Amino acid sequence: MTHWPFVAAAYAIALVGTLALVAASYAAMRRAEKDVDALRNER
Amino acid sequence: MHAFANPARFLKLARPLTLWLGWLGALAVAGALLDGLLLAPRDYLQGDSVRIMYVHVPAAWLGMGGWAGLATASLMQLVWRHPIAAVAARAIAVPGAVFTAICLATGSLWGRPTWGTWWQWDGRMTSMLVLLFLYIGWIALAEAERERGGEGRVAAIFGLVGAVNLPVIHYSVLWWRSLHQGQSIGLTGTSIDGSMLWPLLGSAIGFTLLFAAIVLMRMRAALARQKVETRLRRMAA
Numbered sequence: 001m002t003h004w005p006f007v008a009a010a011y012a013i014a015l016v017g018t019l020a021l022v023a024a025s026y027a028a029m030r031r032a033e034k035d036v037d038a039l040r041n042e043r
Numbered sequence: 044m045h046a047f048a049n050p051a052r053f054l055k056l057a058r059p060l061t062l063w064l065g066w067l068g069a070l071a072v073a074g075a076l077l078d079g080l081l082l083a084p085r086d087y088l089q090g091d092s093v094r095i096m097y098v099h100v101p102a103a104w105l106g107m108g109g110w111a112g113l114a115t116a117s118l119m120q121l122v123w124r125h126p127i128a129a130v131a132a133r134a135i136a137v138p139g140a141v142f143t144a145i146c147l148a149t150g151s152l153w154g155r156p157t158w159g160t161w162w163q164w165d166g167r168m169t170s171m172l173v174l175l176f177l178y179i180g181w182i183a184l185a186e187a188e189r190e191r192g193g194e195g196r197v198a199a200i201f202g203l204v205g206a207v208n209l210p211v212i213h214y215s216v217l218w219w220r221s222l223h224q225g226q227s228i229g230l231t232g233t234s235i236d237g238s239m240l241w242p243l244l245g246s247a248i249g250f251t252l253l254f255a256a257i258v259l260m261r262m263r264a265a266l267a268r269q270k271v272e273t274r275l276r277r278m279a280a
Contacts, residue, residue: 001156002091003090003091003092003156004091006092006095006152006153006155006156007080007091007092007094007095009152010095010098010099010148010149010152010153011076011080011095011098013098013145013148013149013152014098014102014145014149015098017141017142017144017145018072018145018250018253020141021137021138021141021257022065022253022256022257022260025138025257025260025261025264026260028260028261028264029260029261029263029264029267031264032263032264032265032267032268032271033263033264033267035267035268035271036267036270036271039271039274039275
């Protein structure tokens with residue numbers, strides 16, 4: 001039994017999960033901080 | 044810790060730290076995983092499936108470490124009413140749940156070629172699954188409490204009580220007969236050869252730095268949203 005498909009699947013799950021978390025967190029942070037800047041400029 | 048009770052002071056440190064932690068973590072993970080895939084030797088018994096260790100172990104460590112951080116933040120919220128503590132606990136919960144899920148999925152993928160089964164209801168695997176359910180329950184509870192305008196004290200108590208599961212996970216391989224291997228790295232030494240230990244440590248450090256960067260980004264987003272909500276409320280009044 002070759003183990004490489006299991007290794008590849010495990011790495012794919014770990015990397016996709018981590019990258020998705022980084023991307024979602026970065027997008028949420030940028031959006032929220034832009035809203036603060038927009039509100040500050042309105043005053 | 045009390046110095047960071049002021050969100051402005053916290054943000055002054057968090058802004059540059061997010062960038063540094065993120066890039067250092069990404070570089071460490073890339074280097075360690077390439078080392079683990081291409082340079083580290085196969086195991087004499089497990090063959091190439093041992094390479095799953097370089098993503099499975101850091102995910103397990105972060106799943107458990109995440110709840111330890113959540114419980115610490117809960118304690119700070121309940122005892123000292125630290126204003127950043129509730130924000131930190133909320134920022135930790137989702138990444139902690141995701142890394143626990145990654146640990147369970149990669150463990151299953153490691154178990155199939157090594158033990159001949161995807162899943163076994165033994166102490167280590169079951170207590171790790173319980174940790175995932177605790178995370179999901181905590182996220183639902185914190186969200187429900189926030190919608191009702193609560194301070195998150197019920198979720199904080201749940202965070203502290205849930206920490207009981209952490210020693211159960213850690214000692215499960217000693218307390219019950221298990222397919223899962225015992226502890227390989229202790230405070231006094233390790234049974235892992237250096238050629239496998241270094242990529243494992245590099246991967247664990249890299250994923251931990253990335254986890255910290257993710258938590259800081261989520262905290263910055265939460266603090267910015269709070270600021271907008273407060274200003275809008277003030278403008279409407």
